[in-house]
Amino acid sequence: MGNLSIEDICRLAPVVPVLVIEDPDTAVPLAEALVAGGLRALEITLRTPAALGAIKAISNAVPDAVVGVGTLRSAGDVDDAVKAGARFAVSPGLSHAILNAAQAAALPMLPGVATPSEAMAAAERGFDLLKFFPAEANGGVSVLKAWASPLSGLEFCPTGGVTAENAIDYLSLPNVICVGGSWVAPHSAIQGRDWDRITELSREAWGLAGPRVAKAG
C-alpha cells in the first residue's frame, strides 16, 4: 500500500485504536490481534519509552497495519516517528510547530482541537480533518452537532471518552469520519496477553461500520 492521506487512513475502519505500549514484546501480537479483527490504522502513543520501538516493530512485522504516532507533543518527535515507520500522526492539541514539521515530512496529520477557534486555525493551515479531543469532556455529540453547520466542510475523529457503547452515536454524525479510543485494547488484556479478547473487541468495533454505512446511505 502506497502513501495514504489522513482521510484514507481514517476511512480504513470506524475506530482508530489508541495504544499505550509498555512492554515491547507485546507490540507485534497486539497489532496482529487488532488487524485480525479488522482495525488497521493503529495509533501508538508516545507515552512510554517503548513507543518508537513498537512503531518500528509493527511496521516491519505487520504489513496490514497502518501505524501512526500519537500524543505528539513536540516538533522534534516528528522525524523520530517517521524514521521508525509512522505513516500518520495524531496530536492532542493544535501546535503550529508540529504542523510545520509534519508538513515538511509529508506526514499525514490529525491535529487535536477542542474549540471552533482551533478548528478554524487548523483549517487555515489546510487541515480539514481534525481530532476532537477530549470528546466526551468537551460536550461530545451535542458539540459536534452544533459545529456541523457553522464549521461545514470540517470532519472530525472524536477521541477521549469514546466507548463501545457511545461510539455509534458519534459515528452516526455526518461530520464524524471515525472515532479514536483505547477501549479496544484494554490495559488488562495487553498485560494478560489476551489477544483473542482484543481481536473480539476489534471485530465488534469494526462492526460499527455497518450501522454507519446504513445510516449514511
Ligand code: 3PG
Ligand atoms: C487518549 O489520548 O488517551 C485518547 O483520547 C484515548 O482516550 P480514551 O482512553 O478515553 O479512549
